[in-house]
Amino acid sequence: MQRILKTLLITLIFITSAQAQDQMKIPPYLKKGDTVAILATARKIDMAPLKPAIALLKSWGLNVVTGKTVGLDNNQLAGADWQRATDFQEMIDNPAIKAVWCAKGGYGTVRMIDRVDFTKFKKNPKWIIGFSDATVLHSHINNMNIATLHGIMCISVPNATNEAKESLRKALFGETLAYTIPAHPFNKKGTVTAELIGGNLSVLYSILGSMSEPDYKGKILFIEDLDEYLYHIDRMMMNLKRNGYFANVKGIIIGGMSKMRDNDIPWGHDALEIIQDITKEYNIPICFNFPAGHIHDNRALILGSEVTLTVTESGTKVTFN
Structure with missing residues (x-):
């Protein structure tokens, strides 16, 4: 019996230690004088x-x-x-x-x-x-x-x-951080709680396969971009799709897609239309036009934090837990 209890205790310690290592660390919040x-x-x-x-x-x-x-x-x-x-x-x-x-x-x-x-x-x-x-x-x-x-x-x-x-x-x-934004016609309804990752689409695309590439599985992905040719947006989104990243995420938040460029022969779709077409098959909540990115109203997002994304007909709410 003692041997069994000792084995159980060692197993419990191992599991607890592993969970502690996997838990996201939140840096200390600031206070006046820092x-x-x-x-x-x-x-x-x-x-x-x-x-x-x-x-x-x-x-x-x-x-x-x-x-x-x-x-x-x-x-x-x-x-x-x-x-x-x-x-x-x-x-x-x-x-x-x-x-x-x-x-x-x-x-x-x-x-x-x-x-x-x-x-x-x-x-x-x-x-x-x-x-x-x-x-x-x-x-x-x-x-x-x-x-x-x-x-x-x-x-x-x-x-x-x-x-x-x-x-x-x-x-x-360290004050409460939550956002409520208007609905967008491309939104996909749903609610999910998961870790938020992401950032600039072009940069995320550029670090694929490197040690800096984030783990997309089970996460909520945020993307935004600036000053790209529209076919570049399509190319990057298709790469993420074909490599299974969208199939692995639990939700997507699309921020500003600003000052996009087109060729002499138009691509035929704007950035949001491109993203909507490529992601429409996934049964996950997707929010468009979130106020973050290369826009004046660039709201703060704690990447690595657990967030709840709720997309309804009336709008979207993102709450940092």
């Missing part, structure tokens, strides 16, 4: 465009430090790959820094991500904030079972709506 670091992981940026973002953080009672990448100039990029990686490394390893806010997107984060050592970060995670090219960071870190914050970047602040800025504040300070 320090946020602003840096560039992709395109270059000077100090002047960052002043509104710095003022916003200070209005929330937070302190601000800027990284060494601010002001660096390496053609399009904010310094060499090693400089951007080193700046990011120093900020995530610094215990005094409670959040890291990407100054700007564009392209370049994927060039520095593999130079970063996340050993200390895994033990003491902090909020990583941004969208667009920062999708690389979100997916890479979500794979470590650590939540991240998809929201406006520093350069977005002057044109962001009050709702977008307030949603970022609520997310950072």
Whole structure:
């Protein structure tokens, strides 16, 4: 009997330990007096465009430090790959820094991500904030079972709506986060609770097959994009479909599909029509026109967090649990 009880106890400890390892870590929420670091992981940026973002953080009672990448100039990029990686490394390893806010997107984060050592970060995670090219960071870190914050970047602040800025504040300070939006004719009704993943469609497409690719199975997928040819949207969506990603997700949220381009011979469908046609066969809740992405009303989303997506005839509700 003692041997059986000992075996059961060891099994229970093993299962509990495994569950703890699989559980998503939510970084500590901010409080007044905490320090946020602003840096560039992709395109270059000077100090002047960052002043509104710095003022916003200070209005929330937070302190601000800027990284060494601010002001660096390496053609399009904010310094060499090693400089951007080193700046990011120093900020995530610094215990005094409670959040890291990407100054700007564009392209370049994927060039520095593999130079970063996340050993200390895994033990003491902090909020990583941004969208667009920062999708690389979100997916890479979500794979470590650590939540991240998809929201406006520093350069977005002057044109962001009050709702977008307030949603970022609520997310950072751990206040209730829930959105109710109008219905869209392409929506598919249903309710599901699952982990939220995703970000920029082009970036997600570009990291397929890499160690930064997110695990789509059983998740709610959020996608958005900007300034793509319409046939590119079709090509990326078809790739995800043919590789079984849409068959594995439990729900889809489509954000802004902004400033799309077309060829001299028109593709014949806009971005939402393309997405609706490719996803219509799946019996899962799908929400169109969610206010997030390359739009002024870019609401904050906690990627890696469990959310409840409810799509009805009257509208859509997304609640962060």
